[in-house]
Amino acid sequence: GDSVTQMEGPVTLSEEAFLTINCTYTATGYPSLFWYVQYPGEGLQLLLKATKADDKGSNKGFEATYRKETTSFHLEKGSVQVSDSAVYFCALGVHRDAGNMLTFGGGTRLMVKP
Amino acid sequence: KAGVTQTPRYLIKTRGQQVTLSCSPISGHRSVSWYQQTPGQGLQFLFEYFSETQRNKGNFPGRFSGRQFSNSRSEMNVSTLELGDSALYLCASSLLPGLAGETQYFGPGTRLLVL
Numbered sequence: 001g002d003s004v005t006q007m008e009g010p011v012t013l014s015e016e017a018f019l020t021i022n023c024t025y026t027a028t029g030y031p032s033l034f035w036y037v038q039y040p041g042e043g044l045q046l047l048l049k050a051t052k053a054d055d056k057g058s059n060k061g062f063e064a065t066y067r068k069e070t071t072s073f074h075l076e077k078g079s080v081q082v083s084d085s086a087v088y089f090c091a092l093g094v095h096r097d098a099g100n101m102l103t104f105g106g107g108t109r110l111m112v113k114p
Numbered sequence: 115k116a117g118v119t120q121t122p123r124y125l126i127k128t129r130g131q132q133v134t135l136s137c138s139p140i141s142g143h144r145s146v147s148w149y150q151q152t153p154g155q156g157l158q159f160l161f162e163y164f165s166e167t168q169r170n171k172g173n174f175p176g177r178f179s180g181r182q183f184s185n186s187r188s189e190m191n192v193s194t195l196e197l198g199d200s201a202l203y204l205c206a207s208s209l210l211p212g213l214a215g216e217t218q219y220f221g222p223g224t225r226l227l228v229l
Contacts, residue, residue: 036220043204044220089157093216100145100211101170102218104157
């Protein structure tokens with residue numbers, strides 16, 4: 001079945017540090033890949049997505065490239081801010097006639113210190 | 115454009131009771147999915163509705179059920195509550211189901227505590 005594995009947290013960084021959160025996946029078919037972010041007490045917000053191999057999703061300084069050869073979709077940001085502190089979820093969605101279902105990784109908590 | 119709304123935001127119930135949660139999708143969105151989020155199991159898919167029909171169901175017992183109305187609003191019901199049902203229940207809406215790359219937009223969730 002489909003699965004997503006992300007690095008365990010928490011990840012603690014100083015402001016302006018470089019961020020990488022690893023995400024690898026297993027899927028049948030051709031998945032779309034997503035990164036969602038969850039701030040304390042809130043639901044999930046879409047951060048970025050990529051729908052096919054070699055696509056790069058980007059938003060708010062975050063980037064991730066869909067690597068089919070390594071089945072990965074690592075999240076990166078060049079310079080993190082305190083406001084980026086949140087839990088980040090990698091997810092995949094496979095287009096199937098049966099419908100639209102997301103499979104999530106376990107989440108990675110990011111803490112950014114001033 | 116208003117986002118996905120969920121009511122109530124917080125709920126406390128006791129074991130054996132039942133509960134109904136409500137979700138209103140983004141205007142124009144016709145597909146609604148439900149997810150359960152717990153510290154132990156993470157985010158797990160419950161079910162998806164489109165055109166008032168359940169299209170997909172996750173691996174949850176029959177105590178978990180849902181429905182969708184003609185205006186795309188959805189409800190989920192949990193009967194005979196157990197302590198393990200304590201979780202954040204998230205609703206997500208999308209324009210149509212099953213399209214490659216279709217984005218699901220999430221509501222703030224309903225936090226259910228079962229005592």
